[in-house]
Amino acid sequence: MSLLSPVIAVVLTAVVGAALFAALGKDPLSALQVFFLEPFHGTRALTELALKSTPLILIALGLALCYRSNVWNIGAEGQFLMGAIGGGGLALWVTTEAIPMSPWAFFPLVIVAGALAGAAWAGVVALLRDRFNANEILTSLMLVYVANYFLSWLVFGPWKDPDGFNFPQTVSFASQTELPRVIRGMRLHWGSAVALLAAGGMWLFLFRTFAGIQLQVGGPAPAAARYAGFSSHAAIWTTLLTSGALAGVAGAFEVAGPMGQLTPHVSTGYGFTAIIVAFVGRLHPLGCILGSGVLSMFLIGGELAQSRIGLPSALSGVFQGVLLLSLLACDTLIHYRPRWSGTR
Amino acid sequence: MTAPRLQLEQISKRFAAVVANDQVSLSVQPGEIHSILGENGAGKSTLMKIIYGALRPDAGRILWNGEPAQIRSPQEARALGIAMVFQHFSLFDTLSVAENVWLGMSSSISLQQVKDGIRSKTAEYGLELEPERVVHTLSVGERQRVEIVRALLAEPRLLILDEPTSVLTPQAVEKLFVTLRQLAATGCSILYISHKLDEIRALCHQCTVLRGGRVTGSCDPTVESNASLSRLMIGAEPPRLVHREATPGQLALRVNALSLEKLDRFGTDLHEVSLDLREGEVVGIAGVSGNGQQQLLAAISGEDPRAPDAAIELFGQPIGRLRAGARRKLGLHFIPEERLGRGAVPTLSLAHNMLLTRNESLRFLGWIDRQALKHQTASIIERFKVKSGGPGAVARSLSGGNLQKYIVGREIDAVPKVLVVAQPTWGVDVGAAAQIRAELLALRDAGTALLVVSEELEELFEMTDRLHVMARGRLSPSIGTSAATVELIGEWMSGLWPTGPEDGPGASIGEFP
Ligand SMILES: Nc1ncnc2c1ncn2[C@@H]1O[C@H](COP(=O)(O)OP(=O)(O)OP(=O)(O)O)[C@@H](O)[C@H]1O
Ligand SMILES: [Mg+2]
Numbered sequence: 001m002s003l004l005s006p007v008i009a010v011v012l013t014a015v016v017g018a019a020l021f022a023a024l025g026k027d028p029l030s031a032l033q034v035f036f037l038e039p040f041h042g043t044r045a046l047t048e049l050a051l052k053s054t055p056l057i058l059i060a061l062g063l064a065l066c067y068r069s070n071v072w073n074i075g076a077e078g079q080f081l082m083g084a085i086g087g088g089g090l091a092l093w094v095t096t097e098a099i100p101m102s103p104w105a106f107f108p109l110v111i112v113a114g115a116l117a118g119a120a121w122a123g124v125v126a127l128l129r130d131r132f133n134a135n136e137i138l139t140s141l142m143l144v145y146v147a148n149y150f151l152s153w154l155v156f157g158p159w160k161d162p163d164g165f166n167f168p169q170t171v172s173f174a175s176q177t178e179l180p181r182v183i184r185g186m187r188l189h190w191g192s193a194v195a196l197l198a199a200g201g202m203w204l205f206l207f208r209t210f211a212g213i214q215l216q217v218g219g220p221a222p223a224a225a226r227y228a229g230f231s232s233h234a235a236i237w238t239t240l241l242t243s244g245a246l247a248g249v250a251g252a253f254e255v256a257g258p259m260g261q262l263t264p265h266v267s268t269g270y271g272f273t274a275i276i277v278a279f280v281g282r283l284h285p286l287g288c289i290l291g292s293g294v295l296s297m298f299l300i301g302g303e304l305a306q307s308r309i310g311l312p313s314a315l316s317g318v319f320q321g322v323l324l325l326s327l328l329a330c331d332t333l334i335h336y337r338p339r340w341s342g343t344r
Numbered sequence: 345m346t347a348p349r350l351q352l353e354q355i356s357k358r359f360a361a362v363v364a365n366d367q368v369s370l371s372v373q374p375g376e377i378h379s380i381l382g383e384n385g386a387g388k389s390t391l392m393k394i395i396y397g398a399l400r401p402d403a404g405r406i407l408w409n410g411e412p413a414q415i416r417s418p419q420e421a422r423a424l425g426i427a428m429v430f431q432h433f434s435l436f437d438t439l440s441v442a443e444n445v446w447l448g449m450s451s452s453i454s455l456q457q458v459k460d461g462i463r464s465k466t467a468e469y470g471l472e473l474e475p476e477r478v479v480h481t482l483s484v485g486e487r488q489r490v491e492i493v494r495a496l497l498a499e500p501r502l503l504i505l506d507e508p509t510s511v512l513t514p515q516a517v518e519k520l521f522v523t524l525r526q527l528a529a530t531g532c533s534i535l536y537i538s539h540k541l542d543e544i545r546a547l548c549h550q551c552t553v554l555r556g557g558r559v560t561g562s563c564d565p566t567v568e569s570n571a572s573l574s575r576l577m578i579g580a581e582p583p584r585l586v587h588r589e590a591t592p593g594q595l596a597l598r599v600n601a602l603s604l605e606k607l608d609r610f611g612t613d614l615h616e617v618s619l620d621l622r623e624g625e626v627v628g629i630a631g632v633s634g635n636g637q638q639q640l641l642a643a644i645s646g647e648d649p650r651a652p653d654a655a656i657e658l659f660g661q662p663i664g665r666l667r668a669g670a671r672r673k674l675g676l677h678f679i680p681e682e683r684l685g686r687g688a689v690p691t692l693s694l695a696h697n698m699l700l701t702r703n704e705s706l707r708f709l710g711w712i713d714r715q716a717l718k719h720q721t722a723s724i725i726e727r728f729k730v731k732s733g734g735p736g737a738v739a740r741s742l743s744g745g746n747l748q749k750y751i752v753g754r755e756i757d758a759v760p761k762v763l764v765v766a767q768p769t770w771g772v773d774v775g776a777a778a779q780i781r782a783e784l785l786a787l788r789d790a791g792t793a794l795l796v797v798s799e800e801l802e803e804l805f806e807m808t809d810r811l812h813v814m815a816r817g818r819l820s821p822s823i824g825t826s827a828a829t830v831e832l833i834g835e836w837m838s839g840l841w842p843t844g845p846e847d848g849p850g851a852s853i854g855e856f857p
Contacts, residue, residue, distance in 0.1 A: 210710035213692070213699050223686040226647045227678070228700035229669025 005330035006280045010294060012326040013319060026309055034308055035301035047188035052296035055250035057195040057289055059274035061202045062243025064283040070219035071239045075140030077271025078147040079118040079247035085151055086117025087252025088262040091177035092159060092170050103180050110252045118248015119241045121147060126240040130233055152264045169263040179257040191253035198246060203285040215239060247271060276324045347410025349374045349533040350502055355404035357390055361733030364390040366557040377534040379544045379565060381577050382554035383773040384745030385731035388537050392504050396428040397421040425501035429491045429508050435479050442475035445494045465496050469523045485516045504535045507771060509543060521547050539773050541570040553577055574774045582778035590809040593623035596762050596793035602655040604643055612636040617819040626794040628808035630801060630833050636817035637797050644764055645678035646671040672701060675761030679752055681770060687751040690740040694732060694750060695721040697739055702758060728753035745772040756783050763787060764795045769803060781807055801830060815839040
């Protein structure tokens with residue numbers, strides 16, 4: 001039953017979407033087609049879908065790990081930004097120093113840089129929770145803003161392109177820092193394969209290793225975790241560092257891949273969208289892949305709806321909200337099985 | 345001839361892996377106290393939930409006062425006049441007794457009416473219960489009383505009680521029985537489930553025996569003996585426990601004047617608790633639950649690592665601040681009384697639940713050898729006759745007694761140096777109880793030091809070599825079990841024991857030099 005509820009939620013979202021289109025005076029059927037079919041139409045569309053899914057998969061995997069062990073990391077967006085700064089900083093350095101290297105040599109380095117930066121940022125949350133018992137929902141969320149301002153300071157200040165007519169952005173990164181492409185001429189890069197590998201790794205970790213099982217005890221049964229002697233400190237650190245690293249890698253891929261430079265607008269909400277992905281994917285690594293597909297479909301559908309039929313691009317945000325809401329509603333209704341009763 | 349109050353015809357219910365009820369038929373007359381007897385996993389709770397509308401049967405029909413009835417939900421059951429007391433309470437701690445009762449009622453009744461109702465019901469049946477008291481201040485026995493009064497207020501024509509006595513003291517059980525007999529005399533039928541054969545013989549008029557989901561017989565319990573009842577139930581008498589003299593070895597566990605403030609407001613402070621436990625002996629702690637046993641056990645197991653380091657010693661090593669996992673590595677295993685949520689994670693499989701306390705199937709870097717884990721789980725399932733869907737079944741799907749068997753089996757199978765057990769046979773049937781006690785004694789004979797905390801005096805007298813009594817957070821000196829009497833232990837339970845270990849009748853008997 002719990003696997004059914006994401007499916008029902010997607011269908012409900014489509015129904016609400018159709019009603020919304022009708023209310024906006026558009027033909028619901030053709031609008032739905034733009035949202036649900038166009039993103040799958042042709043190789044380019046499919047690679048774009050995979051490209052958008054890549055950061056979502058990476059971030060959602062880490063969040064699923066956190067949520068399974070009752071650590072409520074809401075600030076993946078901040079860890080994503082720090083990863084972007086880490087990866088972007090490395091690319092900037094390689095560019096300005098004109099270091100000769102092949103993109104394939106740069107690829108693992110940018111992963112490490114992003115992972116370290118993201119993990120460090122999540123480490124702040126872990127430290128605050130572990131040492132001062134500060135609520136991680138608040139701290140992780142607030143650190144998103146700090147990360148965003150830090151990025152702005154960098155691109156308005158020390159990292160600004162000196163020949164950039166005072167635009168707040170870094171120089172365009174050199175070609176050796178570009179992520180290797182999967183198909184020539186398409187933007188899809190090999191980072192997407194890393195995301196799939198990470199999903200496989202997460203699956204093995206969660207269901208085939210002791211540490212993974214250990215982490216999943218504290219969430220549903222804290223008394224059992226105490227009884228077994230599993231450390232809640234270790235759980236906080238492992239989950240936050242891992243999810244921070246994954247979000248950081250996603251951020252590094254974004255700037256070294258499609259963006260190619262740092263601007264104040266690296267943040268596009270992937271960190272928040274990934275929260276929905278994790279829940280739609282039932283906190284399961286495979287589900288995260290599927291969920292990322294659905295959510296990137298909405299993201300791309302939103303862009304298409306704007307350019308093709310002149311609908312506001314905010315619509316994809318509305319779709320995300322409706323999806324999350326219907327998912328939560330389905331879960332609750334399925335769990336409690338309420339009935340209509342005549343008298344009350 | 346009036347129609348039976350309740351008649352079940354060919355009720356069947358199947359879960360994915362097991363048939364829980366297989367064409368069960370039975371009838372209950374007005375005013376009859378009818379017991380359902382059966383080993384763990386026989387399908388008793390499932391059948392009761394079907395009658396109460398909490399589960400739907402796959403086949404069969406229910407007749408109520410001779411009329412076919414569709415019971416699709418607990419509301420519909422209550423509308424017919426069926427009330428049920430579940431084994432696990434469903435009360436809100438922060439609300440008062442009256443508010444808790446009020447919650448389940450139709451909205452046309454005012455809180456004042458509920459309070460008056462509770463007062464008149466408690467007066468009628470001689471149950472003491474103050475409707476204004478907040479539930480978290482009540483003892484477990486009093487909470488059980490709230491559940492029973494709530495059921496009584498519905499003026500039921502059929503009352504279902506699923507193992508209601510597991511948390512009651514013998515005196516409270518006596519009181520409950522008086523109430524139930526009065527109730528039956530007014531024409532209310534009662535369905536009563538318990539694994540305690542004495543209770544069934546004392547209380548019930550009729551008895552239906554379930555085995556593997558089928559009705560295998562019925563009898564008049566008043567003319568049966570415990571032995572014949574257990575033959576009906578498990579096909580054999582439980583083997584008698586042979587209790588050989590203990591030959592205690594070196595000191596294994598020592599608690600040194602442990603004082604500990606309670607962790608939450610429902611707890612009890614510990615005052616200067618001292619205890620010695622040697623290899624090859626079984627020491628029991630008697631007492632009504634809620635007198636600090638939970639706090640003491642948590643301090644010993646390491647779930648509560650606040651004790652001063654030296655207050656608890658394991659083979660001479662101070663362990664007061666070690667976590668449960670570290671203590672287990674040193675050979676100290678623990679069986680908690682809450683099975684679901686503490687002894688086992690409800691949503692994980694039995695195989696994964698092994699990993700809470702056992703690491704034999706772990707390989708390099710914590711990689712789980714699934715084959716080894718499966719074998720280990722299967723061997724425990726087989727040895728302790730745990731009825732389940734196999735190692736892959738999630739803990740939540742097991743019947744209460746079967747989960748208890750699994751957890752006890754998991755710890756016994758580890759052959760620990762020290763084993764601390766709370767309520768080892770809670771909710772398990774007579775056959776399984778006998779097996780668990782025998783296995784625990786076999787561990788003792790192999791040199792394990794055992795500490796058993798139980799509310800069942802009989803069990804303690806049967807199993808232990810020495811006894812302590814716990815009352816209001818203090819622990820009595822120990823007494824050799826052979827020298828102890830029920831009267832003496834009862835006296836000690838009220839906190840009246842000789843103060844020095846040397847200066848009382850029998851206080852030093854059984855202390856080993
Ligand atoms: N939700 C469920 N899913 C799968 N199997 C279940 C479920 N509930 C009960 N069972 C199975 O049905 C059988 C009967 O369970 P039930 O709880 O009725 O036993 P019981 O007679 O009450 O036992 P006990 O004395 O241990 O409480 C058991 O084998 C149990 O594993
Ligand atoms: Mg039961």
